[in-house]
Amino acid sequence: MSSSRRDGDFIIGLLNIILFLAFQRTSGPMEPRHANVLAQMPQSIRAAISKFDLESQTVVYAVCPKCHCTYKPRYDSGSTRPIYDRSCTNRPMPESSICGEPLLHRVNDDGHHITKPIKPFVYHDFQDYLASLLSRADLETAMDKSCDDLMSARNDPIPEHVTDIWEAEFLRMFKGPSSRSLFVDRQGEGRYGFTLNIDFFNIEGMTVHGATASCGIISMVCLNLPYEIRHNPENIFIAGIIPGPHQPKLTDLNHYIKPLIDDLAVSWDQGVRYSRTALHPTGRVTRSAIIAAVMDLPAARHASQLASYSSHFYCSACQCFHVSTMGRTDHEQWVMRDVEEMRRNANTWLNASSSTERVKIFHEHGTRWSELWRLPYWDPTRQLVVDAMHCLLEGHAHHHFRVVLGLTSTSAATPIPSEIAFSYKFSKIDPQSEAFPDDMTLKEVKQVAAIHEILTVALGGTDNGGEVIDQEAFNQSLHELSKRLMNKNMKPLHFVFRDLQCQIETEPGVRSLKTRFFKKDLVGGLIKWVSFNCFGVYPAKCLWF
16 A cells, blocks of 8 residues: 555554454453454554564674775574674775774663664665565566567567667677576576666755765666566665765775675576475576666766766776767767776776775776676676666756756846847957056946946837837836946046047037036936937937936
8 A cells, every 4th residue: 555654553553443342342351262363463564564574684784984894794503683893894995904993882772782883784685585576476477478588589680669678689698697598598597687776865855066965775676577567666676775974985885785796696606596486386596687787877987986977988888088089979980898808907906906006097997896897797888877867857958957048046046138239349448557547446447348338238119220119118228227327437437428429418409518527417428329329319308317
């Protein structure tokens, strides 16, 4: 019913109450068989799951708070109490000393003081998850059918439009553990392909500026399941939640994916035998493999320990190099990277004797050691996939709306640039001059350029040819123009007034004999220059007073 555990506890509580009231329908004592039923009723969802042994198998690793190294617990014979190392014994760098960071702290558990990991990492056993799928006959049938269908159609032409990974070329050529046969050639075994997904999310909500507290998730999806159900929550494998509050840096991520790679390496090399499945009561051998690592671009480079997409090694598939060549479209000249060379470079980095040597190797080849290289079939040039959601919806669509169209909160608050109606060759003043005319200050010199810009702004109520089509809107635009000019200082206004040879007219055709001008006189003359000389309109005198 997709209910939470809290809702499940409430429902189970109601069932207990209903049964109790039903058994108490008589005034006499409750019958022993009824009391026995109530005694067996679970009081919570957790208790019910425990009764049926439905909890998945998990291993709680102790994580070093400093270097992220993970430590698996040990158990004494006959005991279920985990035993951990007390301090970290990892060497983060080849030449560095042992980390030594404490791994445990004492907590009070019902009056008993016990030690627990300071930073736990809960890993869900992969083989136990696969066993849960194989316990259902319908799922096991569908999982085997995917391989058998491809095996029978392997020689058919590849469809022009691929709708599922089983129609693509990669699985048709993907070799099995023996390298002499295809992976989908089951030979009586169970062959299961998975996608690996690693992503980080902000538990406190995401902002445009990025995450503030980051946690990660490691998950896998079984590709053998039909497409309609493979991404259902109940069919997805959650290997673990990478604890926050910060994302592990560089190769620190290897510590968290190591338990999963341990299981997958055994499954590939030796196979895992299940004592019983839905279709095989006597048991069967299974082998599982990562077919594609599907992530967003930063996580893909992080998990594979390849150089960032913004570095000179911006492509994980081909040999295109240097950011100056980014965006090249001559795909006929693209050459795929040599996977075996990448593997050698990763091993060379791992076995380097100093961090300086590691930096040099990474600078030359753009490759560090990743736990994924422990899988003999790992090929990042073909199996490292950028998912469509991040690439298209949060990549190209994000860029189009935020950058190309400028649909951001910042752009919404930015005033719309004024439309320029005409150009004019004004006399400008060089701000770098040693002396400014009329003893103007640098601030006033800058106002001269601002006045030039104000005078060329298109006036409202006019058409493209400068004809007045709305007199009221035109008069209002002149009024706004006068207000903007009145905010400027007297000296820059007077400079532009003289430069444009404006005149003050008290009456049409009669020039003023004033030798001293006020700001309103200068503004009035400039408005007359704009409206009459550029638009052929003589405004009313009241507009600038």
